[in-house]
Amino acid sequence: MSADPTSLSGWGGVRLVAGREIRQRIFAKSFIWSTVVLVVLIVAGVLVAKLIGQDTTVLRVGVTSQSQQLEEAIEATAASYGATTEVTTVTEDEGRAQVADESLDALVTGTPEAFQVVTKSDLDATLSSVFSVLAQQAALADQIRDLGGDPAAVGAAVAGASVDVVSLDPPPEVDGSQVLSGYIVGILLFISLQICGQMVAQGVVEEKTSRVVELLLATVRPWQLMAGKVLGIGAIGLLQVLVLVAAGVASATLFGLTETMKVDLGATAAWVIVWFLVGFTMYALLFAAAGALVSRQEEVGSVTTPILVLMMVPYIVGVSIAPWAPDSPYVQWLSYLPFTSPLIMPIRVALGAVPQWQIAVVLLINILIIPVLVWFAGRVYSNAVLRTGGRIRLREALRAG
Amino acid sequence: MPALEIDRLSKSYGSLRALDALSFTVHAGEIFGFVGSNGAGKSTTMRIALGVLAADSGEVRWDGAPLGFDGRRRVGYMPEERGLYPKMKVGDQLVYLARLHGLDPAAARASMEHWTEKLGVAGRRGDEVQKLSLGNQQRVQLAAALVHDPTILVLDEPFSGLDPVAVDVMSAVLRERADAGAPVLFSSHQLDLVERLCDRVGIIRAGSMVASGTVEELRATSAPRWLVDAPTAPETWLSAAPGARVVSRAGSRTVVEVPSSPDAEQSVLRAALAAGPVHEFTRQRASLSELFRHVVSQSETPDAAPSAPPAGSPAGVTTTSAASLSKGPLA
Secondary structure, X not given: OOEOHHHHOOHHHHHHHHHHHHHHHHOOHHHHHHHHHHHHHHHHHHHHHHHHHOOOOEEEEEEOOOHHHHHHHHHHHHHHOOOEEEEEEOOHHHHHHHHHOOOOOEEEEEOOOOEEEEOOOOOOHHHHHHHHHHHHXXXXXXXXXXXXXXXXXXXXXXXXXXXXXXXXXXXXXXXXHHHHHHHHHHHHHHHHHHHHHHHHHXXXXXXXXXXXXXXXXXXXXXXXXXXXXXXXXXXXXXXXXXHHHHHHHHHHHHOOOOOOOOOOHHHHHHHHHHHHHHHHHHHHHHHHHHHHOOOOHHHHHHHHHHHHHHHHHHHHHHHHOOOOOOOOHHHHHHHHOOOOHHHHHHHHHHHOOOOHHHHHHHHHHHHHHHHHHXXXXXXXXXXXXXXXXXXXXXXXXXXXX | OOEEEEEEEEEEEOOEXXXXXXXXXXXXXXXXXXXXXXXXXXXXXXXXXXXXXXXOEEEEEEOOEEOOHHXXXXXXXXXXXXXXXXXXXXXXXXXXXHHHOOEOHHHHHHHHHHHHHHOOOHXXXXXXXXXXXXXXXXXXXXXXHHOOOOOEEEEEOOOOOOOHHHHHHHHHHHHHHHHOOOOEEEEOOOHHHHHHXXXXXXXXXXXXXXXXXXXXXXXXXXXXXXXEEXXXXXXXXXXXXXXXXXXXXXXXXXXXXXXXXXXXXXHHHHHHHHHOOOOEEEEEOOOHHHHHHHHHHHHHXXXXXXXOOOOOOOOOOEOHHHHHHOOOOOO
């Protein structure tokens, strides 16, 4: 038979192990369903963003030929309240009919100096303010004219007067779409890293429980088995993240959110993928080492809890504090530290509050730590994976061999 | 002729000495049965041979060279604790294991098909291992040990949990592999099976080889036994035969152990005849189980051992440890 034993001594063996992980998991019901559920959640999240965006509804105001002069004043005043208006010229009868069937929010009748507003039941709060201002300006213009002044000149002078505000610590401008992307990014990364990390730990323990590890280690070295498992599950996780990011970007584009959104969709998506890869590598190595310490699935929880807590802290800070206070010291510090940064830095990126050089430095720190983790996890894994029975203490696993 | 040599392996777990300078050799084309009580060190030896465990000292050699990482790829191994992915399909699993041993995809598939066919699990290729009965899982486990066409077989209790038909299939496969030139090392507690199947047997106790050789050679190491049926003889008839000892009595039939000196049994026969008529006088062939019990109990209770192994052991039989462990008359 064609056997070439040397071809498997290095990455050939790793590739075989990784290939098995991918084939076994990609068609597993749990993987497909978790992906479907997450896609649905992300599309729903984008939909929510769209609905929140529509909150700034357009106020429809009708004017008659007599009150037509008010059109500009209405739009300008409404804009100062942050509202958009759509002014149409109608006859009074048409206008009243349209107010009645709610295709107009308000109809302005009478002359620009003395106008009335027709509405169905209650006048919209913003419109109410707008018309009050207009009425006040009309009254003011009357008085100015009576005193022999020029209302237009006064109006221009008033409009030109403003206060210069010097802000010493300007609050970062974060809009709704950024907050929401921050949420989605934070939750997506946490769930993906956690699912994939647990997969690694459970995969390691499955091999120990079923004792197949003994058969495998008669042909491949422990580091090959561990690397293959981490890479295989990493590929699966990356695929899932790509699908989810694509779902998010596609739905945001389809729902037409991209024009109104302040969030930088491309950068956010790209950073999610980069941080997933870095975060996965770091956490997967920890999970692999942890899994090797126990022999039964029931014990997995006891060794993975510290790692989960390590993931939970940046996640909770990331979704509960970061969107409202991206500059909070907690958020900042956790985004600089290794292990916590992969979960919180992408949230800050989505919120648009990080300079590029900072991202690069933090990323580099994380990447530099990976070789240390490889050494650590490789040692613990090799020493512990063949020892079945009770839970092995970490110190023991590090020392043995 | 190449041979699998286990050379002075030692391994300790803390204060427990699992292997104590254990040595033996399995020649190519030979089936070697490895027997011993639980915890005697059989699995430890096999795990060391497969590189799954590291020995404190000693070496495992194949064809004169240390059995290294690449060499171990050519070993077919069946661990004591059965190990297969429970949720992986039988066929995929065997192909994967064959690939790990260095077969290309086509050869791996062909080999998987060959062995599942041969071991009677061809119909279960598409099923997950956990859905199979224990016996069928065992057959798949054997297929996993054979799927890469190994040149050496190391099987830890391959017969446990098998039905009689599967035992026959397994025995035939082991014999076939040995005939094809592979050294076959397996451990078992089913001593009748070992006796029937093995070319040579090694008895291990407390990490040392107590005795090894063909069953016939092992037999020669213990004192010969004779069955005497003398219905009318009084219970004390044997006192006339010096050195002889009663092993058991059932009605008028007595099993007597005689010294291995030439014609020692004749004095027993004479003593029996002197006490009355003798209906039967036959040589008892000790079964491997009896030999095993004899060897193991001898080393377990050295002071109480009534007769140490005879000084002039037949050639080819090593009873070194038994002798050294017995602090009885010989020490």
